[in-house]
Each structure stands twice: as C-alpha cells, then as structure tokens.
Amino acid sequence: MDPAFVVFLLGVLIAIIAIAGHLIAIILILKHVVNRLNIILGAVQAVTTTAQPAEAIIDDINADLGAGRKLMEDCVARLEANAAPPAGTAASDPARHPEDRHGPNGPGGGTATAAPPARADTEGQGQHPEEEWPPQDRPSPNPPPSPLWNR
C-alpha cells in the first residue's frame, strides 16, 4: 500500500475521532442541561400553582381593609361633628378658629396681631389672670394651639 494513502487514512481517522469526541461531549452537556431544565420547570410549576390564588386573596384583603378604613373615617367624622361646639357660641366670636375649644380666656385669646406678654413678667404675679397658662380652673390637655404664644 502506498504510504501516502496510509497517512491519508490516519488523518481521516484522527479527524473522525476528534469530531466524535467533541460531539459526544456536546451531547452529554445537552443531556445534562435538559435534565436541569426539567427540574427547573417543575419548580416553576410549583411556584405558579402556589402563587396562583394570591391575587384574589390579596384583592379580598384590600377590599376588607378599605371598607374598615372608610367605616373608621365616617365614625371619626360623626364623632367630630357631635363634639363640635354649638353654632351660637361660634357665631358670637367669629374671629376665633372654629376648632379652638379653649374659649376666649384660653391661650391665644387675643387678636392675631397682639404681642403676647413675656412669661417671666406675669409668672407668679397674677397681673394678667386671663392670660395665665395653663388655666387654673381646668386641666390643659393640649399645648397652646397658637404659635404666637411661643414667640
């Protein structure tokens, strides 16, 4: 046999072995990938099955919470309306804020442009009993609402 043909056959054999080796490696890798993808697909299906009814449940929860909030807001509005002072009292002193429940002797009872007295001047002297804070006849549940008082 001619040595040239032997070399040719050897070359073909080497090429076939190289191609087959690489293709076998690729086949093994693709099999591995397919198995992994099957596992991932099962996990994704489980997640989908688990999360499927969540939207309806969350909608129900949101609706219930919204109804409760509206109920509470209406209740607070009714309570505020019931606790408001009578209309005649508010009309006799229109310069005051409608939510001011301290009366004319309370803090901020003067006009908005009046300068508040210095606290050190009136403290313990009783010269301006109408401007004392807190009033002596009743407890003070809230701080003075007027910002002029704190200047």
Added chain:
Amino acid sequence: MTLVWIANVLFLFVIIPVVVIILRRVLQPATEIKAYADDITEYGAQLAPHLEALGELTTTRELVRQANTDLERYVRALDRIS
C-alpha cells in the same frame, strides 16, 4: 503522488485543526450553558420553599374579615355612646 502528499499535509495541518477549533467553539458555549443551568437549578429550586408563606394568606384574609366585623361593632357602639 506529490499531489496526494500535498493533500495529506493540508488535511493534517489545516483541515483537522480548523475542524477542532470549530468544535471547541461549539463546546465552549455548551459548557457555559451547563454551568448556568446548574446555577439556576441551585437557586431556582430554592424559590418554592420561600413561597410557602403564601398559604398563610387565607388565614390573613379570615383575620381581616373578623377584624372588620369587630370594627363595625365598635363603630356601632361608639355611635350609641355619642
């Protein structure tokens, strides 16, 4: 005969290396895909246990309904008081 030897040389030193290079270029992405698939399996399969709390949403819905009912009773009682 000389042409046969030239063909052999070309086959051994040109064609076979080119084929091997091309096959390696196919093999390299396949290897990377395998690594990515492993990573996705490792982290994606852990997703399902983290969503087990979604089953508690039914309990949450029932509790919110009960709280809403109690809130209605509370508001009615406040209305009666005021």
